[in-house]
Amino acid sequence: MSTGRTYVEPAKELPVYGEYDVIIVGGGAAGFAAAVAAARNGAKTLIIERFPFFGGTATAAIMPQINGFRNEREPDGLQTTRGIGEEVILRLKELGGLGITTHNKQKVYPTAPGQLSFSYGVDTEKLKYVMLKMVTEAGAEVLFHTYFCDVIREGRRVVGVIWENKSGRQAAYAKVIIDASGDGDVAIRAGAAYWQTVHDEAPRLIDILIYKVAGLPNEHHVHGAGVYSAPCLWGPKAGPINAVDARELTDAEIRTRLAVYEDLKARKAHDPQLADAEIVETGPMLGIRQTRFIEGLYKITAEDVLGGARFEDSMAMASKPIIHYYGYRRFLEHEGYEIPYRCMLPKDVDGMLVAGRCMSSDQPAFESWRSIGPCMCLGQAAGTSAALCARAGVEPKQVDIKALQRTLIEQGAEIGQGRRRE
Ligand SMILES: Cc1cc2nc3c(=O)[nH]c(=O)nc-3n(C[C@H](O)[C@H](O)[C@H](O)COP(=O)(O)OP(=O)(O)OC[C@H]3O[C@@H](n4cnc5c(N)ncnc54)[C@H](O)[C@@H]3O)c2cc1C
Secondary structure, three states: OOOOOOOOOOOOOOOEEEEEEEEEEOOEHHHHHHHHHHHHOOOOEEEEOOOOOOEOHHHHOOOOEEEOOOOOOOOOOOOOOOOHHHHHHHHHHHOOOEEOOOOOOOOOOOOOOOOOOOEEEEOHHHHHHHHHHHHHHHOOEEEOOOEEEEEEEEOOEEEEEEEEEOOEEEEEEEEEEEEOOOOOHHHHHOOOOEEEOOOOOOOOOOOEEEEEEEOOOOOOOOOOOOOOOOOEEEEEEOOOOOOOOHHHHHHHHHHHHHOHHHHHHHHHHHOHHHOOOEEEEEOOOOEOOOOEEEOEOOOEOHHHHHHOOOOOOEEEEEOOOEEEEOOEEEOOOOOOEEEEHHHHOEOOOEOEEEOOOOOOEOHHHHHHHOOHHHHHHHHHHHHHHHHHHHHHOOOHHHOOHHHHHHHHHHOOOOOOHHHHHO
């Protein structure tokens, strides 16, 4: 929406907040893991995030189950999400932060490294704690309540970012920048090409307000419940909307938030177990599944997913079904496919990587790799690459891919390569 009038903003001299090896924009599943990986690999790292906690969709939209550690059905011999994603589960277990999921409704889940099951219900409060602890322990600098606004460019290379927060408008420089905003905010500001499906143009995943209820009978499991005694319900549907249009996003928040009590009332009519249920929380953010996808040096496709593709520049794996493959849940007939590093490289912008749900992909492939588990793997790969590039003084497009793969394998990630050599 716009009045048609414009205003020419006067140029401003901005204070430079700092100079870093790596800056990460956005602290969702991908950005959090990128910060941990970059800092653990010795990079002077800064992560900025608009909320005062990490997790993005997983915590701000109270999305209480982490999926995608291995194929949901046989053949499921390979745990494809390892490394930082696995560490998150092990730390949650120590805190009593794991629960049941909608997928495999067991009460006890395997938690030995390499033996994780497809899905875990998680306590999203404990997830916030675990993520913050891992980022700060790794030594990354954190700036919360900070909204990325623009890039600083030299030609086609991004060399810094500009943000707004309570201190005003500030700039910062980095050798490598990681866009983990979910929406490709940094890449798009830098002029990267992208694609996006809005409204009803084509099959896409829709956006949903998730809410948490109390007052269920003990150990009662309803659809969407993630954790015993703190279940979350997939509530009013917002979309499909264009969630990078501020007016549309706000209207969707208003619509779904006003519908939330009616939603629970309607469920009560069909589920006597919900008779005493009360809404105790809606997240600060509507659950946004998808917005923009950058055009990278490679676009991962449905054929790659279904065919169990292998890539020389593999940097992560995924194995989850495609949610709506021509209208049905398409399970994979193999243990997992590799994701090439080139998917994180915007083809027409340098100096940066894109990690998480806005990576270069077609729609069906995204519906497989988009889970929180694989997104953490993408973040780990991006953060590790950024640290190696900063150390070597090279562009992300020039990273020594063998060194990156070796480092990822040494640090516990599953990228398929080691297994291929067996
Ligand atoms: C309704 C719904 C159900 C889902 N179900 C499941 C499920 O059952 N299991 C599963 O594993 N996955 C599920 N997913 C998918 C999964 O949650 C996401 O794909 C994943 O969490 C995306 O992580 P991300 O880090 O790429 O992006 P995001 O989680 O979107 O993180 C982006 C981060 O960047 C920050 N940010 C954005 N813009 C800016 C800016 N300009 N300045 C500063 N910070 C910024 C945001 O605050 C956020 O923290 C679901 C998603 C939804 C919406």
